[in-house]
Structure formats: structure tokens, C-alpha cells
Amino acid sequence: MIPTELTFETLLPVVFVGLMAIAMLAYVILDGYDLGVGILLPLATDEQKDKMIDSIGPFWDANETWLVLGVGILLVAFPAAHGMILGALYLPVAFMLIGLTLRGVSFDFRVKAHDDHKPIWNALFFAGSLLSSLSQGVMLGLFIVGFDTSLASIVFSLFVALGLAAGYTMLGASWLIMKTEDRLQRHAVFWMRGALLMAALGVLIISAATPMVSTRVFDKWFSFPNIVLLAPIPLITTAIFISLERLLKVMPLPNDRLCWAPFAGTVGIFVLAFYGLGYSMFPYLVVDKLTIWDAASATEALKIVLAGAIVVMPSIMAYTVFSYRVFWGKSRELTYI
Amino acid sequence: MFDSIADPVTLSRMQFAANITFHILFPSISIALCWFLLFFKLRFNSTGDQKWHDAYYFWVKVFALTFAMGVVSGITMSFQFGTNWPGFMMKVGNIAGPLLAYEVMTAFFLEATFLGIMLFGKNRVSDRIHTLSVYMVAIGTTLSAFWILVLNSWMQVPVGFEMRNGQAFATDWMAILFSPSLPLRLAHMLIASGLTVSFLIAGISAYRWLSGIKTAAVMAAMRTAVVVAAVLAPTQIVVGDFHGLVALEHQPAKIAAIEAVWHTEKGAPLVLFAVPNEKTQKNDFAIEIPHGASLILTHEWDGELKGLSSFDGKTPPVRPVFYGFRIMVGIGVLMLLASWIAVVKVRRGEVPNWVAKFLVAMTFSGWLATVAGWIVTEVGRQPYLVYGVLTTAEAATDTHSAMIVTTLLMYLTMYVLLAAAYITVLFHMARKNDGAPAPKTPAVAGVAQ
Numbered sequence: 181m182i183p184t185e186l187t188f189e190t191l192l193p194v195v196f197v198g199l200m201a202i203a204m205l206a207y208v209i210l211d212g213y214d215l216g217v218g219i220l221l222p223l224a225t226d227e228q229k230d231k232m233i234d235s236i237g238p239f240w241d242a243n244e245t246w247l248v249l250g251v252g253i254l255l256v257a258f259p260a261a262h263g264m265i266l267g268a269l270y271l272p273v274a275f276m277l278i279g280l281t282l283r284g285v286s287f288d289f290r291v292k293a294h295d296d297h298k299p300i301w302n303a304l305f306f307a308g309s310l311l312s313s314l315s316q317g318v319m320l321g322l323f324i325v326g327f328d329t330s331l332a333s334i335v336f337s338l339f340v341a342l343g344l345a346a347g348y349t350m351l352g353a354s355w356l357i358m359k360t361e362d363r364l365q366r367h368a369v370f371w372m373r374g375a376l377l378m379a380a381l382g383v384l385i386i387s388a389a390t391p392m393v394s395t396r397v398f399d400k401w402f403s404f405p406n407i408v409l410l411a412p413i414p415l416i417t418t419a420i421f422i423s424l425e426r427l428l429k430v431m432p433l434p435n436d437r438l439c440w441a442p443f444a445g446t447v448g449i450f451v452l453a454f455y456g457l458g459y460s461m462f463p464y465l466v467v468d469k470l471t472i473w474d475a476a477s478a479t480e481a482l483k484i485v486l487a488g489a490i491v492v493m494p495s496i497m498a499y500t501v502f503s504y505r506v507f508w509g510k511s512r513e514l515t516y517i
Numbered sequence: 518m519f520d521s522i523a524d525p526v527t528l529s530r531m532q533f534a535a536n537i538t539f540h541i542l543f544p545s546i547s548i549a550l551c552w553f554l555l556f557f558k559l560r561f562n563s564t565g566d567q568k569w570h571d572a573y574y575f576w577v578k579v580f581a582l583t584f585a586m587g588v589v590s591g592i593t594m595s596f597q598f599g600t601n602w603p604g605f606m607m608k609v610g611n612i613a614g615p616l617l618a619y620e621v622m623t624a625f626f627l628e629a630t631f632l633g634i635m636l637f638g639k640n641r642v643s644d645r646i647h648t649l650s651v652y653m654v655a656i657g658t659t660l661s662a663f664w665i666l667v668l669n670s671w672m673q674v675p676v677g678f679e680m681r682n683g684q685a686f687a688t689d690w691m692a693i694l695f696s697p698s699l700p701l702r703l704a705h706m707l708i709a710s711g712l713t714v715s716f717l718i719a720g721i722s723a724y725r726w727l728s729g730i731k732t733a734a735v736m737a738a739m740r741t742a743v744v745v746a747a748v749l750a751p752t753q754i755v756v757g758d759f760h761g762l763v764a765l766e767h768q769p770a771k772i773a774a775i776e777a778v779w780h781t782e783k784g785a786p787l788v789l790f791a792v793p794n795e796k797t798q799k800n801d802f803a804i805e806i807p808h809g810a811s812l813i814l815t816h817e818w819d820g821e822l823k824g825l826s827s828f829d830g831k832t833p834p835v836r837p838v839f840y841g842f843r844i845m846v847g848i849g850v851l852m853l854l855a856s857w858i859a860v861v862k863v864r865r866g867e868v869p870n871w872v873a874k875f876l877v878a879m880t881f882s883g884w885l886a887t888v889a890g891w892i893v894t895e896v897g898r899q900p901y902l903v904y905g906v907l908t909t910a911e912a913a914t915d916t917h918s919a920m921i922v923t924t925l926l927m928y929l930t931m932y933v934l935l936a937a938a939y940i941t942v943l944f945h946m947a948r949k950n951d952g953a954p955a956p957k958t959p960a961v962a963g964v965a966q
Contacts, residue, residue, distance in 0.1 A: 238633030241588055245621070245629045251595050252621045255606060256614030263603025263914075270600050270916055274924040277593045278931060284589035285935060288582040293942045478686060481611040485618045492622040496630075503630050506638050514637045516577050 182463060183473055192486070193476040196257035197463075199489065200250055205454050207246035209351065209447055214240045216352020218283055218309025219345065220371055221302060228364045229302055233287065235359040235511035240287065242500065244280065256485055261465040261475035268327035268466075269319050276315035282308030313348045317341030324457070325393050326467030336386075336393045343382025347450065349375035354442035357431065359511045365439075369431045372442060376428070380421050383453070387414065390460075396467055397460045413456045420445050420452075526913040528921040529601040532928060536593050537895075538888055539932040543587030545887045546717060548662050549710040550580050551655040553718065556741065558651055562644070571734030572741075576718065578946060581636050586939060588629070593928075601921070602902070604912030609685045609903055612678055612693060613668055620664035628657025659707070666706055670699040672903045673894070674767045685906065697767060701760040708753045709890065712852060713883025715746035719859065720880025721947050723873040730950045739876075740863055746856035754849055758813070764897075765814050768904060770828045771897035774838040776810045780824035785810040790843070793835040798826065833899040841892035848886040855879050881940075 183190040214236045221229055255262045266273055282304045290301035321337025322328075353372035357365055391398035400406055424445045432439065463471045476482065554577055561569035595617075598605060606613065631653035639647050677692030678685045687693055722739035765772045772778075778785050779798040787809020791800035811820035825832045855875055862872045902909045914921075 238637045241585070241632055242626065242629040244588065244592065245625045248592055248595055248625060249621050251599075252618055255595070255598060256610070256618045259606035259610035259614065262599040262606060266596060266599030267603060267914060267916060270920055271924070273596050273600055274927065277596060278927060280592060281589040281931060281935070284585050285582075285938075288585045289938060289942060292578060292582055292946055293938070294945055477614055478611045478684070480687060481615055484615045484687075484690070488615075488619055488622055496622070496626045499630050500626070503633055506634055506641050516574060516581075516636060516639070 182471055189479050190473065192479060192482045193257070193472040194463075195486065196253060196476070196482060197465075197472045200253040200257065201454070201458055203246050203250035203253060205451065207243070207250055208454070209450055210243035210246060211240070212348045212450070213351040213355040213443075214243055215283070215309045215313045216348040216350065216375075217355060218305055218352070219313060219349050220352050220356070220368075221306045221309070223371060224364070224367065228367070230513075231360060231364055231511070232356060233290070233305070234514045235356065237287065237514045238503070238507050240284070242503065244284070257477055257482060258465055258472065258475035259477055261470055261472075264466055264470060264475075265323070265327075269322060272315045272318040272322070276312050276319070279308045279311030279313075279315060283312060284308075310345065313345040314341040317344035320344060324390060324397070324461075324467075326396075326469065328393075333393055336389050339382065339385055339389065343379065343386050346375055346378035346382050347446075347453075350379050350446045351443070351450070354446045358440050358443045361436070361510055365432055369428055373425070373428050376421065376424060379449075383417065383421075383449075394460075394467065396464075400460055410456065410459065413452050417449055417452050420448050523918050525916055525918055525921060526910050528918055528925060529913050529916075530909065532921060532925045533594075533597055533601060534895075535925065535929055535932060536590065536597060538891075539936065540587065540590040540594060541887060541891060542884055542936070543583050543590065544658070544662065545710045545713045545883065546583045547580060547587050548658045548707065549714040550576065550583065550717075551651065551658050552711075553714060553741070553745075554580060555648075555651045555655050557738075558648060562648070566733075568733035568737045571732065572738040575734065575946075576738065577636065579721075579943065582939070582942065584628075584632060586935065590932075600916070601914050602912045603914055604907065605902060608683065608907050608912070609675075612671065612685055612687050615687075616664055616668045616671070616693075620661055620668075624657050624661035624664060628654050628661065631657065662706060662710070663703060666703050667694055667696075667699060669894075670696045670702050673702075673764075673898055674698045675903055675906050680906075685903075698760075698763050701756060701763055704756050705753070705760050705890075708749050708756060709883065709887050711749045712746060712753060713887055715742045715749065715856070716852065716876070716879045716883050717881070718742035719746065719856075719876045720878075721943065723868065723876035724880070724944065725947050725950075726868055727870070727873050727877065728948055730947075732950075736863070736866055736868075739868065740866075743856050743859040743863060743876075746852060747860045750849065750853040750856050754853070757846075757849070762814065768898065769823045770825065770832045771838065771894075772814065773823055773825045773828070774833045774835045774897055775842045775893060776814075776822065777835055777839050778810065778822050778824045780826050781821065782824060783811065783821045784808045784819040785822040787813065788839075791839075793839050795835060831900060833897050837896045838893050841889040841896070844889040845886050845893060848882050848889070852879070852882060852886070855882075 217232050217236050221232060224232060251262075254265070286301045286305035286308060290298050290305060293301060318337045318341045321340030322333070324340070325333040325336060350372060353368045353375055356368035357372065360368065391401055401410060424442055427438065427441060427445075431442070461467065463473070465472055465475050554573055557569050557573040557576065560566070561573060631650040634642060634647065634650040635654050638650065642650075671693055674696050675685075676696050677687060677689035679688050680686075718738050719742040722735050722742065725735045726739070761772065761775075776785065777788050777791060777793045777800050779800075784807070786805035786807050788800060789804045789806065791803035791805075794801050808818055811822055812818060814820065814822060825835065859868075859872055859876060862869055898904055900908050900910070902912050
């Protein structure tokens with residue numbers, strides 16, 4: 181069902197899908213760099229491993245909370261879709277949860293357990309990060325194809341998984357470029373160049389394949405005037421990829437100039453891809469089956485939540501910004517004292 | 518038998534039970550531990566005594582580990598609502614949804630964000646901001662307990678709603694927020710957390726003491742813990758008793774299962790121990806106190822208690838509820854005994870070996886009692902998910918059983934390993950006597966290094 185007139189009632193689901201999109205985008209970017217750092221872990225020396233995890237230690241917990249918010253909004257505002265989507269994604273969701281659990285507990289276990297066991301927890305940290313990233317990619321792929329389970333769709337989803345993992349690795353490496361110094365920073369530059377190549381390849385393949393596996397996306401992309409409106413997305417994305425590659429060749433710059441630029445550029449790519457995805461899917465939560473209006477909760481329930489969100493969200497933003505300011509600049513060794 | 522084990526409802530229940538049981542272990546520690554940390558920190562700020570600083574330093578590490586375990590196991594549950602219980606949100610989502618949303622918005626972000634500053638920001642912010650962060654995390658954990666218990670209480674005693682087209686709609690949010698079973702349930706759970714943490718701190722401190730780490734900090738933590746336990750243990754018994762009276766009024770079938778009253782009777786005995794027999798509807802090997810149950814629950818010698826046979830089969834399985842209740846109460850009594858003995862024995866700053874060993878044995882007693890208590894309350898609500906409104910079977914997924922078996926085994930394996938790792942690491946940390954780095958005095962702690 182797509183409503184024909186604009187009222188408060190028909191607008192509410194749009195507001196909530198917007199809030200959910202913001203939460204999901206925040207999750208993907210924020211936990212994306214955590215997961216990316218986790219994926220890069222095996223490439224580092226033992227001392228570097230500690231530094232890498234120190235750089236994300238104060239943030240990962242709050243970062244992961246955005247996922248709870250995103251899924252929470254899906255659950256609260258679109259209960260019918262929550263059941264249908266998570267039911268269809270039963271196995272990848274389970275794998276993602278196992279991955280997130282292993283990653284989350286390894287943060288603490290690796291420094292608190294017996295020294296001999298540290299390598300095991302490091303390995304689990306890596307495995308958990310990789311497993312979560314790949315599972316999220318599979319979930320994204322299956323979402324795009326409307327939870328179709330034909331061979332083509334599964335292969336497509338696996339490619340999306342690799343692409344997303346590469347994207348997270350880019351985020352992780354660029355985070356390290358921004359937050360660390362010296363040898364680790366130079367390593368991160370090197371890692372990022374590899375990740376960038378893989379991510380660019382991934383974006384290319386996924387962009388080419390998406391209209392083929394999804395007739396809906398094909399119709400939406402290649403119709404006038406959408407083709408004109410959407411054209412800037414691939415153009416700007418390409419421009420960012422090329423600028424990043426050229427910048428990385430000369431990094432790190434004297435006085436650590438532009439150390440934030442790779443991270444900002446990668447975030448830009450994620451925002452553009454997310455925008456493209458959202459534009460292609462709207463207003464469907466399950467392609468061609470369930471619109472946001474079909475799945476929405478009762479107006480009364482949405483109003484109650486919205487009232488709270490209007491009050492609470494600004495304060496969440498405020499203390500999140502405060503927390504990032506506290507840990508601003510190059511990361512230091514984490515101690516409880 | 519095989520049929521009932523292999524169906525998606527039973528499997529989903531087993532999976533959710535495994536998840537929620539594993540999950541509750543950690544919040545039941547982090548809720549109260551954070552207030553203990555705040556106490557240690559405030560004591561240090563006001564006295565400047567190094568021992569409070571060292572106690573804070575040791576227990577904040579335990580807190581970090583525990584909090585992480587709670588977060589990751591909690592995320593799993595937010596997904597399982599959808600993967601395993603789609604019918605829950607379809608039917609009562611208009612009520613459960615906003616409550617869960619408020620929990621995420623007001624509690625989760627607060628605790629998660631300030632946790633970073635609390636754990637790692639001590640030399641990056643002033644001492645006042647750091648103390649504020651500990652407050653924020655403590656308030657956040659307690660708030661999340663409040664919201665989830667609001668939802669649970671409403672599921673036990675649903676009020677303030679009407680059914681339209683097969684869906685629940687809220688008619689009175691204040692009634693939903695403060696349903697009759699909330700105040701005592703919240704008190705019961707917060708005290709349970711306090712007791713769990715008291716015995717954890719007392720047990721681990723006693724273990725450290727026995728391992729030769731006889732520092733002022735270890736003794737300070739132990740004494741704080743046993744004093745808190747000695748106050749909370751009797752309070753909990755009173756609160757629990759009143760909580761039972763609320764259940765008698767709103768969920769008589771649960772009480773009938775707790776007391777194993779098969780047929781309505783006047784002057785029902787208090788069954789201390791028995792093997793409830795569902796087939797014969799009798800208690801085998803019963804040890805009873807005549808008129809005891811009627812006296813406790815109705816405060817009358819010949820008070821009438823409704824029996825299980827009077828609920829048209831809408832009754833919970835008796836054994837888990839019956840035994841769960843006795844385990845919980847038994848541990849409660851043991852806690853009272855242990856804490857009072859310990860308070861008397863440790864008041865002069867020494868602890869006899871046998872008392873220390875008793876406390877070590879009681880380290881995880883809070884976990885057992887908490888889990889047993891939740892089994893009583895959740896299994897006792899069966900066959901309903903929302904009492905009288907939605908049965909558990911109606912809410913379950915139709916996902917293929919084989920798939921649930923796969924994920925159930927994955928989760929179980931992981932949970933067993935992680936629980937073992939958690940306990941092992943806790944004792945490993947306890948054995949290490951690396952001491953805390955010297956603190957900056959509170960007055961100058963705000964100056965950046």
C-alpha cells in the first residue's frame with residue numbers, strides 16, 4: 181500500500197524510516213571502523229595490536245548501541261517487517277550475533293586473561309570482527325534482492341559480503357591513520373591502499389550486478405529523471421576513490437597534515453552508497469512485498485516513541501560528541517587509572 | 518516425546534531460555550556493582566585512603582568485563598524477538614515497542630557512552646567529570662533494569678490496554694508503566710542484584726585473602742560487601758513475600774504451581790519438599806507443615822488456595838516452578854546466615870579461614886538464586902507469554918526446526934565456553950597481586966598529565 185495523501189499519519193512511518201536509516205548509517209560507520217580494525221589485527225605485531233585496540237576501546241560499546249537502536253526502531257515502528265526480515269535472515273543474523281559476541285568479549289578477555297591465552301583472544305577478536313562483517317554483508321545482499329534465495333542471489337550476496345568487509349577494512353585503516361602515529365600509521369596507510377582496491381572493485385561489481393538481480397532497482401535507476409538525479413552518486417564516489425588513492429601514495433604528510441582525510445573520504449563513500457541504496461529501496465522494507473506503511477505500528481505507539489526521541493536524541497548526540505572530544509587526538513594506552 | 522522436543526515452539530523456547538539465562542548473569546552483576554564502584558570512589562575522594570582507590574581499581578576491571586558480556590548477550594535478544602517470536606510484536610508491539618524504545622534511548626546510550634569515560638577517561642577529564650560518569654553509568658544500568666521490568670511486569674499482569682482487530686492498543690500509559698506487579702518486582706530484582714554483587718565481592722575478596730593477598734583494600738571491599746549483604750538478605754525475604762502476595766492476586770495458577778497445590782483446598786499445607794507428580798496430581802515424598810501455605814499467603818489458618826485443577830489446563834509445568842522456588846528461597850536463607858556470620862567475624866579486620874572458605878563457596882550464590890527466581894516467574898507464566906492475552910505457542914516462529922537446532926547448538930557451545938572463561942578469568946585476576954598504580958590525589962587529579 182502506498183498512501184495517496186499526505187497526513188500526519190502517513191508521514192509518521194516516513195519519519196521513522198528516516199530515523200532508522202540514520203541509526204543504521206551511524207552503526208555502519210561507527211562500528212564499521214571497529215570491525216575494520218578487528219579485521220586488520222592479524223597483520224600487526226603484538227605491540228601494534230594493543231595500540232590498535234586501545235584506539236577503539238572507549239567507543240565500541242556505544243558504537244554497537246546504534247545497531248540496537250536501528251533494530252529497535254525496526255522492531256518498534258515496523259513490527260511486521262521485523263519478523264519477516266529477521267525470519268528470512270535467520271542464519272546470517274545468528275552468525276552475526278556470534279561474531280559480535282566473540283568480538284565484544286575479546287576486548288576484555290585479551291587483556292585480563294592469562295598472558296598465554298592472549299593470542300587465542302586476539303584470534304577470536306579477528307574472527308568475530310570478520311564473521312560479523314561478512315554476515316552483515318550477506319544480510320545486506322539478501323535485503324537488496326528481496327530475500328530471494330536463488331543461486332544468483334546467494335552469489336550476489338556473498339559478493340556484497342566481501343565488498344562490505346573491504347569497506348569496513350577501509351574505515352578501520354583510515355581510523356588508524358587518523359588516531360595513531362609512526363610505524364603503525366605507516367602500516368595503516370599501506371593496509372588502506374589494499375583495502376581501497378578491494379572495496380573499489382567490490383563497489384563496481386555490486387553496482388553492476390544490482391540492477392541485474394533486482395528488476396526493481398533496474399527500473400528505478402534507468403528511468404528518467406532518476407538517472408540524472410542518481411548520476412552524481414557514482415561520479416562523486418569514483419572521484420573520492422581516486423583522490424584517496426592519490427593521497428595515500430604520499431601519506432603520511434609532514435606534521436601529520438590531512439591525517440583525517442582518508443577517514444572522512446571513506447565515510448563519504450559510505451554515505452553516498454547508503455543514500456543510493458535508500459533511494460533505490462524506498463518505500464519498501466521488503467522489496468515489492470511490504471512498504472513502510474504496510475508494516476508500521478499504530479499511530480498512537482509511534483507518537484509516544486517520537487515524543488521521547490525528540491527529547492532524548494539531542495542529548496544522545498550531545499554526550500556522544502562529548503565522549504569523542506574527551507578522547508580526541510592520537511590515542512594513548514588505555515588504563516583504568 | 519521426540520515430537521515435542523523437535524517442534525519450533527519448544528526449540529525457540531529452549532534457545533530464548535538459554536540466551537536470557539546467560540544474559541541475566543551479567544546485568545545482575547553490573548547493575549549493583551556500579552553503585553559499589555561509586556561508593557568506593559566517593560570514599561576515596563572523601564578520605565583520601567589508598568585502600569578505597571585500590572578496591573575501585575580492582576573491581577572496575579571486573580565491571581568492564583561483566584558489562585561487555587552483558588552488552589553482547591543483550592544484543593542477541595533484541596534480534597531473537599524477531600527471529601523466534603514474531604507473534605509477540607505483532608500482537609502487543611504497540612505496547613512492548615515503546616517500552617523497549619525508551620530503554621534503548623534513555624538507558625543504553627547513557628551507560629554505553631559514559632562507560633568509555635568511566636573506564637578509560639580518568640586522566641583525560643577532571644575528577645568531577647569522572648565521578649559524574651560513574652553516576653551516569655550507574656543510573657543507566659538501573660534505568661535499563663527499570664524499563665525491562667516494566668515490560669516484564671506488564672507481560673505478567675497486563676493492564677491499561679484494549680484489544681482491537683487482534684492487536685493490543687494502549688489506553689492508559691500510566692497504568693502500563695506502573696502495573697501492580699512492577700514496584701515489588703523492581704525492588705526484588707534490584708535487591709537480588711545487590712546480593713549477587715555482595716556475595717561476588719565477598720567471595721572473590723575472601724579468595725584473595727586465602728591466597729595471601731591480605732591488603733587493606735581486599736579487607737575494605739569484603740567488609741563493605743558483607744555489611745550490604747547482611748542488610749539486603751532479610752530485606753529481600755520480606756520483599757519477596759509481598760511480591761508473592763501480588764502474584765497470588767493476579768496469577769493464582771503460578772502460586773498453585775509454586776506451592777504444588779493440585780486441588781483447591783482450605784488450610785493448605787506448606788510443602789517444604791516433595792516430588793510433584795503431574796500424572797497422579799499428587800505430591801510424592803512430601804514433607805509438609807500443616808496449614809503453612811494458607812497461613813503465609815492468606816494470613817488465615819483455613820484460607821482457601823486455588824488448586825491447579827481449577828484453571829482448565831492453563832497451568833505452568835509444576836516441577837521447574839516448584840523446585841526453582843525452593844532453590845531460590847534456600848539460597849536466600851543461606852545468604853542471610855552467611856552474611857550475618859561474616860559481619861560478626863570480620864568486624865575486627867581479620868577473617869577466620871572457615872568463614873573465608875564459606876564466602877568463597879557463596880561467590881556465585883546470587884547467580885543461582887537469580888536464575889532460579891526468574892525460572893519461577895517466567896515458567897510460572899506459562900502457557901502464556903502475555904498473561905491471558907497471548908500464548909507462547911501463538912507467538913513462535915514457523916522457522917524450520919533444523920535451523921533452530923543449528924543455532925541453538927552454536928549459542929549453547931559459545932555460552933558454556935564464555936561462562937567458563939569468565940569465571941576462570943575472574944579467579945585469575947583475583948590471584949594476581951599487581952596492585953594499583955599510585956593514584957593522583959583527588960585535588961589534583963583534574964590536571965592533565
